[in-house]
């Protein structure tokens with residue numbers, strides 16, 4: 001009798017052991033999911049916009065847009081009048097445009113009117129090194145010739161030293177946000193494409209975009225963004241007062257309005 005009970009206990013223990021042994025793999029993925037940390041969305045700070053002035057009659061001017069993204073610093077250059085087939089090295093130098101010092105950060109060379117660099121540090125690390133000057137060089141073989149330069153300050157400033165206002169419009173695949181933006185004349189508006197598709201903000205009316213005519217962009221004298229890939233940005237300074245309708249030239253069901261006071 002005792003023998004039978006012992007055998008039953010052994011069978012029970014082995015049975016329970018086998019049950020838990022085979023149950024374990026099914027449990028593992030569940031506990032793995034529970035351990036995953038929640039996704040924290042980081043709110044981006046206002047971009048610093050630096051006006052790049054043409055040097056020595058180079059005819060090359062534009063903007064640098066500097067902003068923090070996930071603890072790193074994005075530097076986007078948009079240059080008008082750059083040569084088509086010559087990459088132009090760009091750096092952030094110590095000092096100012098009147099007396100640039102040594103190179104502190106190397107940026108991606110300007111090609112096809114722009115440059116896109118991610119510096120592996122938060123924006124604060126860069127601002128701690130002010131004063132700085134953003135310099136575009138003529139070519140890899142003519143580094144000594146500076147074609148465009150802008151002084152980087154703690155806040156956004158024009159090449160003449162006057163403070164400029166900045167604003168940001170986010171472009172998702174569903175439209176512009178805010179759809180209506182009211183700013184002061186002289187404000188530089190950065191269009192940030194947070195969607196996946198290409199975007200092309202452009203003045204009314206499609207397809208010629210002739211309503212708001214002013215400074216050069218990628219098309220002479222027009223407010224038109226030429227095509228901003230997903231994740232990219234483009235800046236434009238609005239000087240003329242009025243209510244200016246625009247649309248996405250590539251997705252002409254998306255509309256926005258900029259009111260300049």
Ligand SMILES: [Cu+2]
Pocket residue numbers: 202205206207208209247248249250252
């Ligand atoms: Cu259009």
